[in-house]
Amino acid sequence: xxxxxxxxxxxxxxxxxxxxxxxxxxxxxxxxxxxxxxxxxxxxxxxxxxxxxxxxxxxxxxxxxxxxxxxxxxxxxxxxxxxxxxxxxxxxxxxxxxxxxxxxxxxxxxxxxxxxxxxxxxxxxxxxxxxxxxxxxxxxxxxxxxxxxxxxx
Amino acid sequence: xxxxxxxxxxxxxxxxxxxxxxxxxxxxxxxxxxxxxxxxxxxxxxxxxxxxxxxxxxxxxxxxxxxxxxxxxxxxxxxxxxxxxxxxxxxxxxxxxxxxxxxxxxxxxxxxxxxxxxxxxxxxxxxxxxxxxxxxxxxxxxxxxxxxxxxxxxxxxxxxxxxxxxxxxxxxx
Amino acid sequence: xxxxxxxxxxxxxxxxxxxxxxxxxxxxxxxxxxxxxxxxxxxxxxxxxxxxxxxxxxxxxxxxxxxxxxxxxxxxxxxxxxxxxxxxxxxxxxxxxxxxxxxxxxxxxxxx
Numbered sequence: 001x002x003x004x005x006x007x008x009x010x011x012x013x014x015x016x017x018x019x020x021x022x023x024x025x026x027x028x029x030x031x032x033x034x035x036x037x038x039x040x041x042x043x044x045x046x047x048x049x050x051x052x053x054x055x056x057x058x059x060x061x062x063x064x065x066x067x068x069x070x071x072x073x074x075x076x077x078x079x080x081x082x083x084x085x086x087x088x089x090x091x092x093x094x095x096x097x098x099x100x101x102x103x104x105x106x107x108x109x110x111x112x113x114x115x116x117x118x119x120x121x122x123x124x125x126x127x128x129x130x131x132x133x134x135x136x137x138x139x140x141x142x143x144x145x146x147x148x149x150x151x152x153x
Numbered sequence: 154x155x156x157x158x159x160x161x162x163x164x165x166x167x168x169x170x171x172x173x174x175x176x177x178x179x180x181x182x183x184x185x186x187x188x189x190x191x192x193x194x195x196x197x198x199x200x201x202x203x204x205x206x207x208x209x210x211x212x213x214x215x216x217x218x219x220x221x222x223x224x225x226x227x228x229x230x231x232x233x234x235x236x237x238x239x240x241x242x243x244x245x246x247x248x249x250x251x252x253x254x255x256x257x258x259x260x261x262x263x264x265x266x267x268x269x270x271x272x273x274x275x276x277x278x279x280x281x282x283x284x285x286x287x288x289x290x291x292x293x294x295x296x297x298x299x300x301x302x303x304x305x306x307x308x309x310x311x312x313x314x315x316x317x318x319x320x321x322x323x324x325x326x
Numbered sequence: 327x328x329x330x331x332x333x334x335x336x337x338x339x340x341x342x343x344x345x346x347x348x349x350x351x352x353x354x355x356x357x358x359x360x361x362x363x364x365x366x367x368x369x370x371x372x373x374x375x376x377x378x379x380x381x382x383x384x385x386x387x388x389x390x391x392x393x394x395x396x397x398x399x400x401x402x403x404x405x406x407x408x409x410x411x412x413x414x415x416x417x418x419x420x421x422x423x424x425x426x427x428x429x430x431x432x433x434x435x436x437x438x
């Protein structure tokens with residue numbers, strides 16, 4: 001009697017790919033978050049980390065088929081999150097108006113080489129990574145949903 | 154020396170990508186140009202760019218292969234082919250000649266002027282507190298450009314969602 | 327100097343693909359090659375012999391670093407290039423659905 005295990009469905013790729021994906025997808029997401037948070041200490045920053053986060057979700061979708069990934073991340077939530085990222089970046093910019101001019105770096109600058117330093121730069125990194133990562137994943141969702149809809153006609 | 158070899162490899166791979174008749178092979182050749190570019194960024198001491206170029210290249214390859222799988226097309230060479238090719242090559246030759254004349258005015262490779270960047274390098278750590286100077290430039294000194302780039306990405310995502318929408322509405326019966 | 331010229335030869339290969347090819351995907355590939363060549367040209371402008379990467383290391387002075395300003399500009403340009411390529415590919419997918427072909431001469435003749 002076949003149970004409804006994720007490895008049994010026909011969509012997606014073979015069993016080897018599915019097993020490896022289950023092991024590594026969390027690590028890729030964690031690595032992306034690490035690169036975003038340490039953007040002011042080591043190479044990387046918001047853009048590279050955001051693309052890595054998007055790649056982890058794309059990996060999930062390629063290996064398991066469209067339905068599993070869409071269940072974790074429906075399309076409305078994707079566009080809401082992306083707009084939230086853009087609005088967060090803009091509000092950090094407007095917050096600088098309180099200090100004197102647009103985009104001024106107003107939070108305290110701690111010691112260099114520590115994680116909580118450099119004012120608003122880590123916050124800007126997080127906002128940019130949210131926007132870029134979720135936006136690129138939304139592009140991929142639009143491409144895949146169109147293919148599936150075309151095949152059903 | 155390594156940069157010359159990398160650039161020659163990129164030119165060869167680009168010629169292969171443009172001329173090969175199979176679409177999947179030309180997409181893979183463009184992918185190899187991108188990876189060689191990532192290596193060139195590492196040799197030119199730009200680690201931020203190398204990381205970003207690598208992951209962007211992977212995503213671009215996934216999107217390109219998704220679009221071109223199983224869609225091949227036999228091509229036919231028709232009318233006025235010789236004249237068109239010769240005029241294109243002549244235009245490219247003239248362009249390269251004038252580019253050579255213009256490139257002689259630039260400072261020599263390896264001795265940049267750095268009149269603006271000297272100020273950023275001197276006061277970067279003390280004014281912003283960030284150790285990565287490139288991050289300090291794009292998020293503090295020149296954050297307005299980053300806002301423009303966020304707007305361009307936002308526009309492209311909206312454009313793709315508008316183009317790839319399912320056509321037609323459901324009729325209310 | 328030869329490095330700049332080789333970079334511009336790469337640009338010209340992409341330009342040739344945009345001008346002369348009939349397949350729509352080949353034109354998009356030419357656009358991608360043009361972007362790679364121009365990003366490389368910018369970073370070549372800012373290189374300094376025996377320079378260091380623009381990240382301050384612990385216990386070292388800010389001696390000769392390579393120019394960080396072209397790197398900041400190119401970082402933005404790489405991600406914008408990805409967005410533009412994705413948009414153009416989605417237009418190409420739609421064209422293939424409507425006309426059944428990627429050939430640009432046939433797309434001009436079918437009307438209505």
